[in-house]
Amino acid sequence: MQNMTQVPGGKDDFQLVHHLTLKGSRFEIGRALAEEARRLGWAPTPGDPVVNRARRTWFERHWPQHHARMDGAAAILGDGPLCVTNHLLHRHPDPMNLPEDTELSFRTFERLRTLHERSKGVTMSPRDLRETLRSVRPREDPATPFRTMWTTVFDTADRTLSTSFYLGDGRRYTEELVFPGHDR
Template sequence: MPAHIDIVAGGNPGDFTTVRHIRVAGTEREIGQALANAARDAHGAAAGPRRAPDRAVQRARRTWFAANHPILHERMQGVGTAFGVDPTDDAWDLAWLGTYELPAGCSTVFYPGVGVKDGHNLLARNFDFPTLSYSEIIGRAAGSAERPLSSAPWVVECHPDNGYSSITVGIMDVLGAMDGVNSAGLAVSLMADNESATPEPSIVAQVGLSEQQIIRYLLDTCATVDEAKQALLLAKQYYFFVPCHFLVADRSGRSFVWEYSPGHNREFIVEPSPDRPTVCTNHLLHRWPDGATLPDDPKLDGTAALTYHRYRTLSAAVDPGPLVDRDDIRDHFAAVRFTAPVPMARTFWHAVYDLDDSSLAVSFYLGDEDGVSRYTEPRRFALSG
């Protein structure tokens, strides 16, 4: 089935963002080829193919993917076809379709169905990100044609011939994602850990799964939180730019947060009390098991700013509390958005994933007008539709 691509938000003069939606079905190899063609059509040579900096590492990466993530390995074959390169050639890294991955601040809550008026299990998140280009983020002047990194989100809908279908939202890597849900009712969201001191980003690809690849790995291979725990415990993981933690939930109403120690040498599974909402922002929950002891936020500094304040605000809204509906959830997250006049950061989308019907309702940031941030009305995407 040919891929269907359309612009679902922005893209007009004066809009900061252009949001593309792609729906693709077929074999995993066909899906990889379609995503590569779409990324190249949208972003030109920046999408790839990308030279591998170390052939030995790239050979080990391909071997690891073949053994541990065969779905991505098959999609890489399709990427090679789209770009006209041999996928077995160690000169090419075909596991990444985009320009850069960068840290993202965020706020996320999983609402078990027992606390929601219609009984559905819902994962809601604000995706917060700098409004700058890559050059500006690393302290250089932006090039004349350089776009802000957050200006081109993708909604990617995959329907493989075998395995789980999924809907994801992300930026920079069309093969990866920042959050999503699959047809089994598993939802996953990442948030940067900006609390740990002295991070050690790899900057170049390593063997195993990077931040956005972890989202796709879980959605492609897991149906339940128990399966996701095992998959994460078994997988080799690293980070390009910043350590992240991940909120994982399923339609049974269970959830957990996957975290690493500051040295990335220990792994933690943080689970909420039964039937209680799970709140996660940009600090490590295993370090702060009692939210009442959180310190004050030191300053407003980037999208990880106010992580403790946002956590306290969301926790107060959901725990304890009455049954909530989607309007309540929208209000919860509106209270912790980054909007004008906050400098150099915005909440680029607010998403609510319905785990019971494997759907997404998402509104996107369009830009600022007269000192007010503009957002789209929520747009619904459903795997059954």
């Protein structure tokens, strides 16, 4: 591990976030992330093997860099689910033809349709993208167990990753944290 810093959150918050800087091949980075996760006591929850296989196949075809990191993590943690998603969105290639939301989908499909409609055919500025993401963030309601855990914006022009994290009911979200690319 190159560097690890606690970013937002603490013992009284919903989540504690660390920023890790790692160097090496994609496989080595995945392995190092999994070693750190295991050191902190995390282990993947077994998932549906058919869904996991579909996710790994998608990453192998469309994002081989992440697939290599998944292979590195699997060398430490086994072939657990390393991709987090609320729903099987890969089964619905057209965002405008998603199924109707149910009580259990927490407006996920509606939010994705809104994001698609607002961004269709345009290049959004970082400011417009952030505003659009905030507009589809679920309202904080203690009676509803669903929250957006983090929001991330990749700015390819500035070569930055900006993110904010949910810290718990009544604590809202962190201020946006900006991480520069390694070549800056």
